[in-house]
Amino acid sequence: MSLLERLKAAARDDWTGYVDHAFVRGLGDGTLPASAFRQYLVQDYLFLIQFARAHALAAGKARTLADMRAAKEGLAAIVDVEMQLHLRLCERWGLTAAEVEATPEHAATVAYTRWVLDIGMSGDLLDLQVALTPCTLGYAEIGRRLAPEGAGALDAAHPYREWIGEYAGEAFQSVAAGAHAWLDDLDRRYGSPARFPELVAIFAKAARLEAGFWQMGLDAA
Ligand SMILES: Cc1ncc(CN)c(N)n1
Numbered sequence: 001m002s003l004l005e006r007l008k009a010a011a012r013d014d015w016t017g018y019v020d021h022a023f024v025r026g027l028g029d030g031t032l033p034a035s036a037f038r039q040y041l042v043q044d045y046l047f048l049i050q051f052a053r054a055h056a057l058a059a060g061k062a063r064t065l066a067d068m069r070a071a072k073e074g075l076a077a078i079v080d081v082e083m084q085l086h087l088r089l090c091e092r093w094g095l096t097a098a099e100v101e102a103t104p105e106h107a108a109t110v111a112y113t114r115w116v117l118d119i120g121m122s123g124d125l126l127d128l129q130v131a132l133t134p135c136t137l138g139y140a141e142i143g144r145r146l147a148p149e150g151a152g153a154l155d156a157a158h159p160y161r162e163w164i165g166e167y168a169g170e171a172f173q174s175v176a177a178g179a180h181a182w183l184d185d186l187d188r189r190y191g192s193p194a195r196f197p198e199l200v201a202i203f204a205k206a207a208r209l210e211a212g213f214w215q216m217g218l219d220a221a
Pocket residue numbers: 044047048082134135136139210213
């Protein structure tokens with residue numbers, strides 16, 4: 001069993017509370033209020049800036065060139081791909097990058113991002129990657145669930161088609177597959193049965209903070 005599968009099994013309720021949150025169901029069936037999505041979108045851009053820092057921190061924590069390259073892939077996926085999607089979506093919602101960047105961070109954004117950065121500062125690369133795993137692999141799972149037949153099969157009139165398509169699409173799924181393989185590789189080198197409970201606690205907390213992030217969007221509706 002991969003480390004991800006073991007972590008999900010050990011933190012099942014927290015994982016389900018995240019990937020099956022009411023926000024996600026609303027995204028899937030298109031019933032999510034626009035005000036909830038807008039709040040999410042703005043805060044998620046601010047979130048990604050901090051998560052880019054966390055991926056850069058992973059490069060700094062790396063002890064091998066291969067790990068540094070893997071961290072760089074995660075950083076590039078955020079800065080060069082995901083943030084561009086957000087800018088396109090923001091534009092469509094009448095928001096400029098400058099306006100979004102000038103928006104104050106919500107408490108849920110600060111709570112999640114600064115906690116991950118703290119895990120990265122105080123722990124090792126495996127701790128940090130476990131803290132980052134619900135972010136990348138959770139969205140990949142959500143993307144596959146919301147578009148089981150692929151991004152191209154989504155209804156053209158679906159209000160959240162572009163968002164779902166991004167996470168269900170090949171580029172993001174391939175980044176997620178790489179992160180999944182890297183996590184197992186780190187676990188083989190740095191993991192141990194003694195460390196597992198601590199890793200579960202990190203993973204479960206990240207999943208709860210993800211659920212809190214969705215809830216922050218819903219609360220704005
Ligand atoms: C809150 C959150 N979590 C995860 C992702 C996917 N990188 C995201 N964009 N935003």
